[in-house]
Amino acid sequence: MIRVQKEDFDPGAEIAKLHRGRSDIGAVVSFVGLVRGESHGEKLTSMTLEHFPGMTERELERIEREALARWALDDALIVHRVGELKPGERIVLVVTAAPYRRAAFEAAEFLMDYLKTRAPFWKHELRASGEHWVEARDSDDAAAARWRKE
Amino acid sequence: MIRVQKEDFDPGAEIAKLHRGRSDIGAVVSFVGLVRGESHGEKLTSMTLEHFPGMTERELERIEREALARWALDDALIVHRVGELKPGERIVLVVTAAPYRRAAFEAAEFLMDYLKTRAPFWKHELRASGEHWVEARDSDDAAAARWRKE
Amino acid sequence: MKLLYFAWVRQKVGRGEETVDAPGEATTVASLVKWLQSRGGGYADAFADLKRVRAAVNQEHVDFSAPVRAGDEVAFFPPVTGG
Amino acid sequence: MKLLYFAWVRQKVGRGEETVDAPGEATTVASLVKWLQSRGGGYADAFADLKRVRAAVNQEHVDFSAPVRAGDEVAFFPPVTGG
Numbered sequence: 179m180i181r182v183q184k185e186d187f188d189p190g191a192e193i194a195k196l197h198r199g200r201s202d203i204g205a206v207v208s209f210v211g212l213v214r215g216e217s218h219g220e221k222l223t224s225m226t227l228e229h230f231p232g233m234t235e236r237e238l239e240r241i242e243r244e245a246l247a248r249w250a251l252d253d254a255l256i257v258h259r260v261g262e263l264k265p266g267e268r269i270v271l272v273v274t275a276a277p278y279r280r281a282a283f284e285a286a287e288f289l290m291d292y293l294k295t296r297a298p299f300w301k302h303e304l305r306a307s308g309e310h311w312v313e314a315r316d317s318d319d320a321a322a323a324r325w326r327k328e
Numbered sequence: 329m330i331r332v333q334k335e336d337f338d339p340g341a342e343i344a345k346l347h348r349g350r351s352d353i354g355a356v357v358s359f360v361g362l363v364r365g366e367s368h369g370e371k372l373t374s375m376t377l378e379h380f381p382g383m384t385e386r387e388l389e390r391i392e393r394e395a396l397a398r399w400a401l402d403d404a405l406i407v408h409r410v411g412e413l414k415p416g417e418r419i420v421l422v423v424t425a426a427p428y429r430r431a432a433f434e435a436a437e438f439l440m441d442y443l444k445t446r447a448p449f450w451k452h453e454l455r456a457s458g459e460h461w462v463e464a465r466d467s468d469d470a471a472a473a474r475w476r477k478e
Numbered sequence: 479m480k481l482l483y484f485a486w487v488r489q490k491v492g493r494g495e496e497t498v499d500a501p502g503e504a505t506t507v508a509s510l511v512k513w514l515q516s517r518g519g520g521y522a523d524a525f526a527d528l529k530r531v532r533a534a535v536n537q538e539h540v541d542f543s544a545p546v547r548a549g550d551e552v553a554f555f556p557p558v559t560g561g
Numbered sequence: 562m563k564l565l566y567f568a569w570v571r572q573k574v575g576r577g578e579e580t581v582d583a584p585g586e587a588t589t590v591a592s593l594v595k596w597l598q599s600r601g602g603g604y605a606d607a608f609a610d611l612k613r614v615r616a617a618v619n620q621e622h623v624d625f626s627a628p629v630r631a632g633d634e635v636a637f638f639p640p641v642t643g644g
Contacts, residue, residue: 188340189339189340189343189344189358190338190339190340190341190343190344191340193339193340193358193360194339194340197360197362197416199416200416201362201363201364201365201366201415201416202364202365202366203362203364204361204362204363204364205359205360205361205362206359206360206362207357207358207359207360207436208339208343208357208358208360209355209356209357209429209432209433210343210347210355210356210357210358211354211355211429211561212347212351212353212354212355212356213351213354214351214352214353214354214427215351215352216351216352227560228484228485229560230482230484230534230537230553230555232537233534233537233553236537237539258560258561265351266347266349266350266351269561270560270561277364279359279361279437279440280471282359283359283433283436283437283440286357286433287429287433290429290433290561293560293561294558294559294560294561295557295558296539296558297558297560297561298484298534298553298555298558298560299558299559299560299561300484300485300555300556300558300559300560301559301560302485311485311486311556311559312559313557313559314556314557314558314559318561321430361644377643378567378568379643380565380567380617380620380636380638382620383617383620383636386620387622408643408644419644420643420644440644443643443644444641444642444643444644445640445641446622446641447641447643447644448567448617448636448638448641448643449641449642449643449644450567450568450638450639450641450642450643451642451643452568461568461569461639461642462642463640463642464639464640464641464642468644
C-alpha cells in the first residue's frame with residue numbers, strides 16, 4: 179500500500195495494521211524519516227515538499243511492487259507527506275513485514291533508497307539565509323545503485 | 329536503553345519517545361519480532377521464553393553500547409519479552425535513531441543479529457507433537473559474523 | 479503536447495504547466511528542450527545546465543534521447559529529493 | 562562455586578542451580594564439566610554432547626578453556642535462541 183498525504187501518520191498504528199490478525203509474519207521493520215532542525219549549518223525554519231501528483235503514486239507503487247517481487251515479504255507500506263513541515267515532524271514512513279528479519283530489513287532499505295532517487299518529490303527549505311531547493315545527494319544515488327541487479 | 333519484561337510493549341509509543349522534542353534525528357528504524365503460528369510444519373500452540381536474569385540485561389547493555397560506539401546514533405532501545413507468548417504476539421523491539429538512515433538501518437540489524445546469538449534467551453515451543461526447545465540456527469551465526477571487525 | 483515543470487525548473491520557467499504546439503523537429507526530449515531553450519527568458523535559464531534537469535514522459539522517467547509525440551505529457555524537474 | 566543451568570540443560574540436570582565444592586583439579590570450565598559428567602545420571606546426559614553446551618562465568622560468555630575458581634558463578638546452557 180502507498181499513500182501520499184498532507185496529514186501526519188501514526189507509525190505504531192500502521193505497524194500494527196500490517197500484522198494484526200496474522201500469524202505468518204515474524205518480522206516487521208519500519209523506517210520513519212524526520213525533518214532535521216539544521217541544514218547546511220543553518221537553523222531550518224520549515225521545509226515544503228512539492229511533488230508530481232499522479233506520477234508520485236505511480237512511482238511509489240512501482241517501487242513497492244519491485245520490493246514485493248524481490249523479497250519474500252508478506253506486506254509493505256509507504257506513506258509520504260507533502261506540503262509544509264516543521265523541524266521534528268515526520269516526513270516518510272516505510273514498513274515491511276516478512277516471515278524472517280533479513281528480508282524485512284533489506285526490503286525496507288531498498289524502498290527508502292529507491293524512493294529517495296526515483297519518487298518525484300522536491301524539498302524546499304526556508305533557512306536563516308533564505309529559501310533553498312535541496313540538492314540531490316550523490317550518496318543517495320550510490321545507495322540506490324547497490325540494489326541494481328548484475 | 330534496554331528492558332526485559334513479561335508485559336507487551338507499544339512500538340509506536342517507543343518510537344515516538346525516542347525522537348520527541350528533538351530535531352537532530354533524521355531517521356528512526358524499528359524492528360518488531362513476532363511469534364509465528366507455525367514451526368517445523370506444525371501448528372504452534374504457544375512459546376515460552378526462558379532467560380538468565382542478570383546476564384540478559386548485561387548482554388543487552390553490552391550489545392547496545394557496542395552499537396552506539398560503532399555507528400553515529402542519537403539513541404537506541406531494546407525491549408525483549410519473557411514468559412509465555414501466543415502466535416501473533418510481539419517478542420522483541422529494537423529501535424535506533426540517527427541523523428541519517430544508513431546508520432539507523434545498519435545498527436538495528438546489528439542489534440538483532442547480536443541479540444540473537446549472544447543474549448541468553450531460550451525459546452521453548454508447545455506444538456501439536458509436544459514440547460520442543462528451539463534449536464539455534466546457523467544462519468543467525470552467519471548473520472552475526474558479518475559484523476565482526478577485520 | 480502538455481508540458482509540466484516542477485521545483486526550481488517551474489520557478490525559472492515561471493509557470494507549472496502549459497500546452498504547446500512544438501515544431502515538427504521536436505521528436506525527442508532533447509530536441510524539445512532545444513526548442514524550449516530557443517524561446518529565451520525563463521526557458522533559457524531553466525534549461526541552461528542540462529546536467530541538472532530530469533525528464534518524464536507520460537509519468538515515466540526517461541533519458542533525453544526518448545521520443546516525444548503530440549499528445550504526450552512531458553515533465554521537467556531537478557533530481558528528486560524526497561524521503 | 563555456584564552452578565546455574567538453563568533450558569534443556571536445566572531439565573536434564575534436574576535443577577536450575579546448586580552450590581558445589583568442586584575438587585581441586587576443576588580449574589577450568591572443561592575440567593569442571595568433566596567432574597560433573599562423572600556424577601552420572603542427569604549430569605552425564607546433560608553434558609553428553611559438549612558441542613551443544615555453552616558456558617558463562619560470572620555472567621560473561623566463555624570458552625571451555627576459561628579458568629574457574631571458588632566463588633565463581635558458572636552457568637551452562639544451550640546456544641541461545643532469543644529475538
